[in-house]
Amino acid sequence: MTSTLHNSGxxxxxxxxxxxxxxxxxxxxxxxxxxEAQVVARAGNRTLELNDPTAHAEILAIRxxxxxxxxxxxxxxxxxxxxxxxTMCAGAISFARIRRLYxxxxxxxxxxxxxxxxxxxxATCHHAPExxxxxxxxxxxxxxxxxxxxxx
Amino acid sequence: MTSTLHNSGxxxxxxxxxxxxxxxxxxxxxxxxxxEAQVVARAGNRTLELNDPTAHAEILAIRxxxxxxxxxxxxxxxxxxxxxxxTMCAGAISFARIRRLYxxxxxxxxxxxxxxxxxxxxATCHHAPExxxxxxxxxxxxxxxxxxxxxx
Numbered sequence: 001m002t003s004t005l006h007n008s009g010x011x012x013x014x015x016x017x018x019x020x021x022x023x024x025x026x027x028x029x030x031x032x033x034x035x036e037a038q039v040v041a042r043a044g045n046r047t048l049e050l051n052d053p054t055a056h057a058e059i060l061a062i063r064x065x066x067x068x069x070x071x072x073x074x075x076x077x078x079x080x081x082x083x084x085x086x087t088m089c090a091g092a093i094s095f096a097r098i099r100r101l102y103x104x105x106x107x108x109x110x111x112x113x114x115x116x117x118x119x120x121x122x123a124t125c126h127h128a129p130e131x132x133x134x135x136x137x138x139x140x141x142x143x144x145x146x147x148x149x150x151x152x
Numbered sequence: 153m154t155s156t157l158h159n160s161g162x163x164x165x166x167x168x169x170x171x172x173x174x175x176x177x178x179x180x181x182x183x184x185x186x187x188e189a190q191v192v193a194r195a196g197n198r199t200l201e202l203n204d205p206t207a208h209a210e211i212l213a214i215r216x217x218x219x220x221x222x223x224x225x226x227x228x229x230x231x232x233x234x235x236x237x238x239t240m241c242a243g244a245i246s247f248a249r250i251r252r253l254y255x256x257x258x259x260x261x262x263x264x265x266x267x268x269x270x271x272x273x274x275a276t277c278h279h280a281p282e283x284x285x286x287x288x289x290x291x292x293x294x295x296x297x298x299x300x301x302x303x304x
Contacts, residue, residue, distance in 0.1 A: 051218040053225075053247035054211055063204050072205040087271050088243025091264070095205035095240065109276065112243070116276030117269035119239050124261065124268030 010034050011104060011136040014080045017044040017057060018143055024049060028143045031057035031081040033065040033074065033098075040077065041065035057081060058089040062096045073097045082140040084133065087112030090119040094127050101129040104140025162186050162232045163256060163288040169196040169209060170234045170295055176201060180295045183209035183233040185217040185226065185250075192229065193217035209233060210241040214248045225249045234292040236285065239264030242271040246279050253281040256292025 010032055017030025021044030033041040043060035047053055058081050066072050075097040084107040085093060091112075093101055103113070112119050113131060120128035162184055169182025173196030185193040195212035199205055210233050218224050227249040236259040237245060243264075245253055255265070264271050265283060272280035 047224050047247075050215075051222055051224050052215050053218060053249075054206070054215055054244045055224075059206055063202075063206055066203040066205060070203055072199050072203050072207075074205075086243055087264075087269060087274070087276065088240050088247065091238055091240025091243065092206045095199075097205075110278070111276065112239075112269075116274040117239060117264075117271050119269050122239070122268040124239065124263065126262070 010039070010078075010080045011082070011102065011140075013039060013042060014057075014082050014104070015136065015139055015143065017042050018082045018140070021045045021057070022143070022147055028147050029057045029081065029083045031061040031079065033061045033077050033079050035065075035069070035074075035077045040068050054088065056086065056089050058085055059092050062092050062098075066096070075099060078102065079129075080135070082136075083107050083144065084111035084113050084115070086110050087117045087119055090117070093129060094119065094125050097127050098129045100132065102132045102135045104134070104136050105144060106133060106137075160288060162191065162230075163234070163254065163292075165191060165194060166209075166232045166234050166256070167288065167291055167295065169194050170292070173197045173209070174295070174299055180299050181209045181233065181235050183213040183231065185213045185229050185231050187217075187221070187226075187229045192220050206240065208238065208241050210237055211244050214244050214250075218248070227251060230254065231281075232287070234288075235259050235296065236263035236265050236267070238262050239269045239271055242269070245281060246271065246277050249279050250281045252284065254284045254287045256286070256288050257296060258285060258289075 022028035026045040041064035078100040174180035178197040193216035230252040
């Protein structure tokens with residue numbers, strides 16, 4: 001159980017996707033989807049590259065996982081992402097029936113899990129994953145802060 | 153102003169996309185994105201066909217509009233959709249900076265505009281469109297009800 005619950009290797013891979021996003025000039029957020037201890041999808045933000053406001057790391061990774069696994073239901077999959085998902089991504093995680101959500105840094109300004117809409121607590125949310133926040137929090141925070149400081 | 157605000161022709165085109173979705177075996181919801189009185193993107197649900205839980209009509213239409221217009225910011229665009237958007241789609245509409253949202257039927261169980269997360273009223277929502285609900289409500293409701301009655 002512990003290896004599935006807190007395999008920091010998966011968050012390291014999400015961090016790697018975040019760094020690759022940064023190299024492309026995107027906000028450094030990365031995500032992996034894991035099924036039975038195997039990464040089945042990985043992505044970083046690509047909103048600028050694709051002219052697509054929905055191209056958050058989580059959305060891209062969920063779409064990829066659905067295509068790879070041949071199903072829109074990812075109910076045996078866990079999702080690792082470096083930042084607290086926004087409301088849009090919280091919705092996607094719910095529709096995908098993700099089993100467990102692990103995220104790194106909290107996002108006071110845009111998060112939809114422990115901030116704002118708190119979507120998983122709404123009556124209109126029909127599936128909520130188990131949620132574990134604060135995984136590799138310092139590394140995840142550092143990457144985002146450095147990125148936004150550079151931009152100022 | 154009135155022709156832009158209440159051009160029922162655009163909702164009729166969204167309804168047409170909903171009917172096409174139904175013919176593909178998908179939940180009959182349709183959407184068009186309009187810029188300067190021209191439809192720039194149109195889509196119906198394709199979650200089953202694409203094995204993609206994010207493939208709601210609104211998400212597909214927004215992605216298409218971003219690609220066509222070469223920008224992830226659709227701030228001069230209006231979006232017409234046959235059902236009250238869910239929380240995921242509300243997030244996407246906000247990120248896309250959609251100017252006006254017109255929807256048909258309300259969705260008590262899954263809506264994210266006037267139900268549940270009410271995302272546009274959250275402090276974590278950084279752009280809210282003008283919202284007009286109840287456009288061609290009866291036709292939009294009828295299509296969905298008939299679909300779900302058939303499935304029972």
